[in-house]
Amino acid sequence: MKSHLLTLLFISFLSVSCKGQTANIETIPPTVFAEKISTTPNAQILDVRTPEEYAKQHLDHAVNVNWKGNDFVEKADKYNKTKPVFVYCLSGGRSKQAVAKLQELGFTTIYELQGGILKWNSSEIDVPSDKIIGICPQEYNDLLKSDKKILVDFYAEWCAPCKKMAPYLTKMQTEMADKVVIVRLNADENKTMLKELKIDELPTLILYENKEIKWKHSGYISEEDLKKQLQ
Structure with missing residues (x-):
């Protein structure tokens, strides 16, 4: 009986050991x-x-x-x-x-x-490339020429938080047009500016006023919380 019990314990130990690797x-x-x-x-x-x-x-x-x-x-x-x-x-x-x-x-x-x-x-590990992908820094700066606040949204089609935020950002482009200009840039198509701004997470929102960064946020944010930043 004792021998049988020891055998069962040994087999059990082997099983746990293998699964526990x-x-x-x-x-x-x-x-x-x-x-x-x-x-x-x-x-x-x-x-x-x-x-x-x-x-x-x-x-x-x-x-x-x-x-x-x-x-x-x-x-x-x-x-x-x-x-x-x-x-x-x-x-x-x-x-x-x-x-x-x-x-x-x-x-x-x-x-x-x-x-x-x-x-x-x-992190700029690779040798910097002269190839421009998407808008260049000069074109990006031109987007910031406005007497209104400018909100730039870097997003991607595959990004789940970006998809969740897209409907209310599109709505806000019209509803808040008198207060803020909302620019949405596809990160996959604008890699030069991603590197220039050292953006390493999506979505990333950057709020400008008179061409100066007033607020920056990476990751999901609710419509209510975003509107508070834009008031």
């Missing part, structure tokens, strides 16, 4: 992320954004494994689970979900890029 997961800033990649031979770098986003810009040697694709698990499962894997998206939302799934798949060391490509770009 956890991966070494670190969310690290761009400079550390870049350093770890440079010191890792044949680094496994997964860009978990859409193919369209990947085509516009991606880190050197990164492979596109779309988190929203139906074949994410199938593609990710082919990589070496005993070697470090580097994961990033645009701002961190999708990469967090991908990291959780990679842990389930058995990867032992996972590095996630804090803030995604947005923070990578604002």
